[in-house]
Amino acid sequence: MEKIMPLSIALATDKLPEKGSLIITATDGGKLGALGKQLDKKIGGAISKAMKIKKFKGKPASMFALLAPAKSDLDRIVVLGVGD
Structure with missing residues (x-):
């Protein structure tokens, strides 16, 4: 029997979440948002x-994930390319 994990999605405004996974965006040229x-x-x-290292340029629909380092209480960080 498969175990169903609860999923909670919240859209951030100007505050970083304290735990969980986080998706951030990058525009063309690999520029991170605020x-x-x-x-x-x-x-x-x-x-x-x-x-x-990944030569990530922020092109539309490109992405990569990294495990959050020990300095963070997050689990994973996903960088999503959104283009211009």
Whole structure:
């Protein structure tokens, strides 16, 4: 028998969530939005470093996920490319 896990989705405004998984956006050229920049700074540039290693450019419908580093209470960070 499969176990069904509860799912909760919340749209962030200007505050980073304290736990769970987080989806942030990046535009063409790999530019993070305000929350993405805030989180990247909080976790010591881990998102920027991963974007550079993966050569992530923020093209529409592109994405990658990384496990959140120990400096964060998040589980996973997903970066979603949205283009211009």
